[in-house]
Amino acid sequence: MWPSRNRTETVTCLACGIERARDEAREYDKHGDRWDREDKTFEYLCKACHSDLCHHPRGELEDLLVDLEAGRLDRDAFLASYLSAVEERYGPLEEES
Structure with missing residues (x-):
């Protein structure tokens, strides 16, 4: 049915x-x-x-989160490793004015 x-x-x-x-x-x-x-x-x-939500393509984001063990580290440790990995892969972050 x-x-x-x-x-x-x-x-x-x-x-x-x-x-x-x-x-x-x-x-x-x-x-x-x-x-x-x-x-x-x-x-x-x-x-x-x-x-x-941001509807821009997220490219390698899911892989990066898995690599950084998102959800397994405490927030401060994850954010520090995320910022470091993003700068290493894509260059320094710039502030928008």
Whole structure:
């Protein structure tokens, strides 16, 4: 039997934690490839949190975070290693005026 079309699926926004109807959210794929759906489960962002995101390409960001063991180090140690790695890979950071 087919699922009911009028059934409202709810999802939880990974940024703010608020539960919303699925049609009030955006899919988020941490690998940046939401079109390849085989063996994937998606996370969701509410529309407000999604619009607050930077939508620029993230290139090597996921690999860099894995290399730096993001989520395993305390915040200060992670930020120090992140800034050092970014400067090493891409040059000095500049302040915007």
